[in-house]
Amino acid sequence: MTDYSVEPSLVRGRLTLEQIEELVVKPLDTKPDRKFWIAISISGSVLMVGVVCLLLTFYYGTGLWGNNEPVGWGFPIINFVFWVGIGHAGTLISAILYLLRQKWRTGIARFAEAMTIFAVICAGIFPVIHTGRPWLAGYLLPYPNQHGLWVNFTSPLVWDVFAVSTYLTVSFVFWYTGLIPDFATLRDRTTSKIKKTIYSIFSLGWRHSNRHWIHYEKAYALLAGFATPLVLSVHTIVSFDFAVSILPGWHTTIFPPYFVAGAIFSGFAMVSTVLIIVRKIFDLEHIITLDHLEKMNKVILATGMMVGLAYATEFFMSWYSGVPEEQFVFINRVFGPYMWAYWIMVSCNVIFPQLFWFKKIRRSIPVMMVIVILVNVGMWFERFVIIVTSLHRDFLPSSWGMYIPSLVDIGILAGSFGLFFTLVILFTKTLPVVSISEVKAVSDGGQPSNHGGNNYA
Amino acid sequence: MPDTKNIYGIAALFNKPDDIITAASKIADSGYTKWDVNTPYPVHGMDNAMKLKPSKLGFVTLFFGLSGTTIALLLMWYTLSVDYPLVIGGKPFFALPAFIPVTFELTVLLATVSTIVAMFAFFFGLPNNDHPINDTNYIKKVSVDHFGVIIEASDPKFSQTTVEQLLKSLNPVSIEVIYQKEKIRYPIFEKKFIMFLVVVAVIVSAGTYVTLDKLMFLLPFNWMMDQAKIIPQSRTELFQDERGMRAPVEGTVARGFLPYPFKGVDEPPEFLSNPLIPTKQNLELGKKKFLTFCSPCHGNFGDGDSRLRGQFPNPPSLHSERIRNFEDGHIYHVITNGKNVMPSYAAQIDCEERWAIVNYIRVLQRSKNASDKDLKMVSQETGTKDAN
Numbered sequence: 002m003t004d005y006s007v008e009p010s011l012v013r014g015r016l017t018l019e020q021i022e023e024l025v026v027k028p029l030d031t032k033p034d035r036k037f038w039i040a041i042s043i044s045g046s047v048l049m050v051g052v053v054c055l056l057l058t059f060y061y062g063t064g065l066w067g068n069n070e071p072v073g074w075g076f077p078i079i080n081f082v083f084w085v086g087i088g089h090a091g092t093l094i095s096a097i098l099y100l101l102r103q104k105w106r107t108g109i110a111r112f113a114e115a116m117t118i119f120a121v122i123c124a125g126i127f128p129v130i131h132t133g134r135p136w137l138a139g140y141l142l143p144y145p146n147q148h149g150l151w152v153n154f155t156s157p158l159v160w161d162v163f164a165v166s167t168y169l170t171v172s173f174v175f176w177y178t179g180l181i182p183d184f185a186t187l188r189d190r191t192t193s194k195i196k197k198t199i200y201s202i203f204s205l206g207w208r209h210s211n212r213h214w215i216h217y218e219k220a221y222a223l224l225a226g227f228a229t230p231l232v233l234s235v236h237t238i239v240s241f242d243f244a245v246s247i248l249p250g251w252h253t254t255i256f257p258p259y260f261v262a263g264a265i266f267s268g269f270a271m272v273s274t275v276l277i278i279v280r281k282i283f284d285l286e287h288i289i290t291l292d293h294l295e296k297m298n299k300v301i302l303a304t305g306m307m308v309g310l311a312y313a314t315e316f317f318m319s320w321y322s323g324v325p326e327e328q329f330v331f332i333n334r335v336f337g338p339y340m341w342a343y344w345i346m347v348s349c350n351v352i353f354p355q356l357f358w359f360k361k362i363r364r365s366i367p368v369m370m371v372i373v374i375l376v377n378v379g380m381w382f383e384r385f386v387i388i389v390t391s392l393h394r395d396f397l398p399s400s401w402g403m404y405i406p407s408l409v410d411i412g413i414l415a416g417s418f419g420l421f422f423t424l425v426i427l428f429t430k431t432l433p434v435v436s437i438s439e440v441k442a443v444s445d446g447g448q449p450s451n452h453g454g455n456n457y458a
Numbered sequence: 459m460p461d462t463k464n465i466y467g468i469a470a471l472f473n474k475p476d477d478i479i480t481a482a483s484k485i486a487d488s489g490y491t492k493w494d495v496n497t498p499y500p501v502h503g504m505d506n507a508m509k510l511k512p513s514k515l516g517f518v519t520l521f522f523g524l525s526g527t528t529i530a531l532l533l534m535w536y537t538l539s540v541d542y543p544l545v546i547g548g549k550p551f552f553a554l555p556a557f558i559p560v561t562f563e564l565t566v567l568l569a570t571v572s573t574i575v576a577m578f579a580f581f582f583g584l585p586n587n588d589h590p591i592n593d594t595n596y597i598k599k600v601s602v603d604h605f606g607v608i609i610e611a612s613d614p615k616f617s618q619t620t621v622e623q624l625l626k627s628l629n630p631v632s633i634e635v636i637y638q639k640e641k642i643r644y645p646i647f648e649k650k651f652i653m654f655l656v657v658v659a660v661i662v663s664a665g666t667y668v669t670l671d672k673l674m675f676l677l678p679f680n681w682m683m684d685q686a687k688i689i690p691q692s693r694t695e696l697f698q699d700e701r702g703m704r705a706p707v708e709g710t711v712a713r714g715f716l717p718y719p720f721k722g723v724d725e726p727p728e729f730l731s732n733p734l735i736p737t738k739q740n741l742e743l744g745k746k747k748f749l750t751f752c753s754p755c756h757g758n759f760g761d762g763d764s765r766l767r768g769q770f771p772n773p774p775s776l777h778s779e780r781i782r783n784f785e786d787g788h789i790y791h792v793i794t795n796g797k798n799v800m801p802s803y804a805a806q807i808d809c810e811e812r813w814a815i816v817n818y819i820r821v822l823q824r825s826k827n828a829s830d831k832d833l834k835m836v837s838q839e840t841g842t843k844d845a846n
Contacts, residue, residue, distance in 0.1 A: 017603065018498065018602065018603035019602050019603050022602060022603075143533065143537060149542065150542065151537035151538065151541065151542055152537075153538075153544075153546055154534045154537070154538055154556070154557060154560055155538075155546050155547065155549055155553050155556035155557070156546075157559075159560070160559040160560060160563075163559065163560045163563040163564065164559065164563050167563040167564070167566055167567040170567060170571065171566060171567065171570045171571075174570055174571055174574050175570075178574055182498075182499070185601060186498070186601045186602070188601075189597055189598040189600075189601035189602075190598070190601065190602065201587045201592075202585075202587075204587075205578060205584040205585035205586075205587075206584050206585050206586040206587040206588075206589055206592055207584065208496060208589060208591050208592065208597065209496045209497055209498055209597070209600050209601065210494050210495070210496055211482075211494060211495040211496065211497060211500070211501070211504050211505070211508060211510075212494055212508075212510065213581075213582050214497070214499075214500040214504070215500075215505050215510050215512075215513050216513045216515050216577050216581050216582070217500070217577070218500050218513075219512075219513035219515045219516065220513075220515055220573050220574060220577050223515065223516065223519050223569075223570075223573055224570055224573065224574070227566050227569055227570050228570075230562075230566070231563075231566045234559070234562055234563065234566075238559050241559070438498055438499040439499065441498055441499050441603070442499035442500065442501075446474075446475075447475065447499070448475055448501065448502045449475040449476045449479045449501060449502060449503055450475075450476055
């Protein structure tokens with residue numbers, strides 16, 4: 002029998018504190034190799050495709066997109082919800098798992114937080130370009146202006162502005178706070194004068210003083226305490242964009258929990274996708290261990306089933322409501338012209354993650370990689386299904402229509418992935434992808450052993 | 459031996475978390491107050507060993523969190539209930555449930571950002587890269603995997619020999635004396651350089667101002683007030699008659715403006731008769747139209763007392779014998795066709811309104827030349843003798 006009451010070591014291979022540090026900062030100390038240049042040129046090219054498509058849109062207008070009269074939201078809002086959702090895993094790992102005292106988070110928290118910030122940056126682009134006049138986005142903020150007008154604080158779209166910008170700011174502050182001790186470590190180990198100046202500026206002169214740590218830990222707990230409801234509120238408010246309307250398929254109270262579960266689901270899948278590659282490339286297998294990935298897969302399995310439950314509940318409610326329009330929308334989703342999208346969504350989000358019930362699959366890197374990529378695809382299609390199938394056929398059959406995305410739409414979506422991966426690649430090469438101080442703190446022998454009647458612990 | 463005045467403190471390094479806990483509790487017990495422990499990460503139990511009080515940072519969070527709540531609610535109350543009240547979706551002006559999301563977000567934003575800023579700037583006094591500890595061998599070791607303790611020279615109990623003895627008794631890996639740093643002078647903060655920057659700034663801004671405002675004339679952006687479109691009352695080359703406004707196509711009949719068959723005829727035919735009975739409603743309409751179109755020349759009561767101060771020849775009174783004997787059709791004809799200086803009003807007043815004006819003129823005429831019978835009737839109806 003295996004003793005499950007004893008957690009396995011979080012850091013594998015009995016690394017000393019110094020070895021941990023060496024491992025994490027290696028990518029920062031070495032010159033970019035060929036793999037790095039290949040990766041950055043691919044992601045950079047994809048980013049450029051998106052930039053060109055965006056410039057075309059700004060020049061010719063949003064008519065270049067597939068958005069039309071019944072389906073006014075189209076790709077931009079699908080991508081917005083998708084990317085905001087991706088971001089949620091980072092905050093979940095760094096804040097909620099912190100509050101739950103899940104020490105295994107230390108190995109992946111930094112990376113997940115960075116991904117949160119990059120994903121929210123990608124997400125932020127879409128509502129702004131969807132307005133068609135992105136240069137007027139400043140009107141979304143309440144400031145005294147010459148029009149004498151204020152924003153409508155009762156509108157979910159304005160809630161979005163507040164939620165997403167707060168989320169980006171707080172995520173960034175959280176991330177930077179965690180980085181400061183690491184900046185100090187980098188400052189103290191570097192021999193290059195330029196690097197030392199840069200790290201000194203960002204470390205703010207941190208001295209690892211225990212009189213500081215006591216406040217620092219308090220602040221970290223407070224931030225985690227605030228980030229937890231914040232992350233739940235952000236996707237709740239995103240779901241209000243839909244739920245507050247009266248459209249069949251959108252007007253439902255299950256949306257907030259359903260969206261939050263879906264966000265965590267897709268976010269974990271994206272974190273896994275990137276971590277599997279990064280731990281391999283940067284030899285971080287001892288710090289981001291297979292145990293980490295297995296735990297993430299368990300979360301993916303659990304949230305995937307929550308999402309499946311939400312799909313089923315939606316069907317039950319549409320039948321139980323007795324509203325013909327509501328029932329039609331759901332039948333149309335499953336058997337209508339967009340049934341391919343629906344079945345991609347169900348198979349990727351509900352059926353394939355069930356394979357994670359098997360321990361062998363949870364711990365097999367290639368199978369895991371396939372499944373998490375499928376989950377990413379499935380969650381993108383979930384937003385596609387929610388937006389397109391509800392909008393394209395609603396109450397009035399004479400106003401029905403079809404939505405076909407244009408090449409420019411697809412280019413902008415690809416560009417957002419390009420932006421995300423470019424930022425991720427730059428991050429891996431410029432900052433420690435694992436929190437050095439946190440991993441040191443949870444490594445074997447990192448904490449006092451409390452022997453000899455020492456009652457200070 | 460260097461000058462003791464220059465000593466910042468004496469530091470000792472340990473390489474096991476257990477050792478630093480023991481060292482910290484011993485130093486705390488020996489009564490030092492100005493000392494610190496430096497560890498690469500927070501070591502469990504160190505706060506108790508150092509006898510530190512719990513952090514009061516939470517109060518900052520609470521204060522600014524509540525400020526965020528208040529600011530958000532006040533802002534939304536002022537903008538949507540006071541400054542520009544607008545009914546949206548049938549909600550009240552102060553729709554608290556719909557204000558919750560923004561209130562929550564602002565609370566979180568202010569609470570978190572203020573906590574971090576207050577902690578680094580006011581609790582720690584960071585950024586401070588000139589601190590004596592920075593850049594020493596001691597901090598470099600601590601940054602990697604050592605645990606250090608430092609007793610500062612500013613401690614009232616500090617004396618170099620006793621402190622060194624105390625630290626040595628704890629079996630450290632090494633002991634290091636840390637000296638005050640000389641103030642580093644940065645070339646960019648030299649007075650000369652700053653003056654140079656100021657001079658450059660002044661020259662550039664003055665030059666820009668003179669060039670843009672005095673030497674060049676830039677047409678200010680006029681917010682599309684001049685546009686290449688034809689507006690009413692303006693001249694244009696587009697049409698042959700060079701008028702911006704267009705007359706309707708010949709033969710156009712507007713609603714309510716049937717063409718008048720007796721246009722230009724002196725006397726109307728006798729069969730042109732009044733189709734309207736003078737009801738109260740009809741007379742009200744006639745009064746309104748008379749006061750609008752006729753009264754400027756004919757006067758409010760048709761006395762021919764123009765209020766145009768003689769800028770036009772005064773029209774005749776409508777109460778003359780001749781006009782009183784006109785048929786209704788004749789008055790109608792004059793309004794429609796014009797007479798002498800009076801132009802045609804066919805374009806402004808439709809035919810129903812013209813007949814209503816005729817009825818109203820009859821009322822004016824009768825009131826100016828009321829018979830006894832009329833006066834009695836008025837007295838009966840109003841119950842007063844004023845009419846007499």
